[in-house]
Amino acid sequence: EVQLVESGGGLVQPGRSLRLSCAASGFTFDDYAMHWVRQAPGKGLEWVSGISWNSGSTGYADSVKGRFTISRDNAKNSLYLQMNSLRAEDTALYYCAKGWAGVVIFPMHYWGQGTLVTVSS
């Protein structure tokens, strides 16, 4: 059974940093691309970033480009999102999602339950 467990969320002041993690199990992690998708309270889904199976290709939404960095450690079956220069508009539930295949062009298949990030002074 695919399991994705996000962690690292919390309350953070504007301008500060936070690192999210996603622990994966139940599948061969290094065969699949991974994504981060967020959902602001009461709002819709927003794709944040994706990374290919071997970290050779990454992509970012314009809203986070230059501030967020996606990475993965295949030896630890883990996905990360380093978030710098956080803004109030980054407040959201952040989902980790397993891609359908090894590259980001394929859709998000399985999703975790999310970790909540609140940016506020």
Added chain:
Amino acid sequence: QSALTQPASVSGSPGQSITISCTGTSSDVGGYNYVSWYQQHPGKAPKLMIYDVSKRPSGVSNRFSGSKSGNTASLTISGLQAEDEADYYCSSYTSSSTWVFGGGTKLTVL
């Protein structure tokens, strides 16, 4: 990276069919057959219902179907059931090598 356009809400009675549209541009929906649809119940994570415009993942009911014409994709749910009441989101791969979602459609089963 403008969001894809979906109707805010649709409704239907049990047993009926409904269709949700998703309009983009030639840089996303119209340019790729990488359109997906997600179902999200309140307080739950999204679930992939359709991928590659019209393919269903294993375990998804064949009451759900997808199609595309030009820059507009559509999700059709036939034989509407109470448990289909949820939010539905379309998404598409884009020419910027990113993904974009629609604003979401709330389906109400009357």
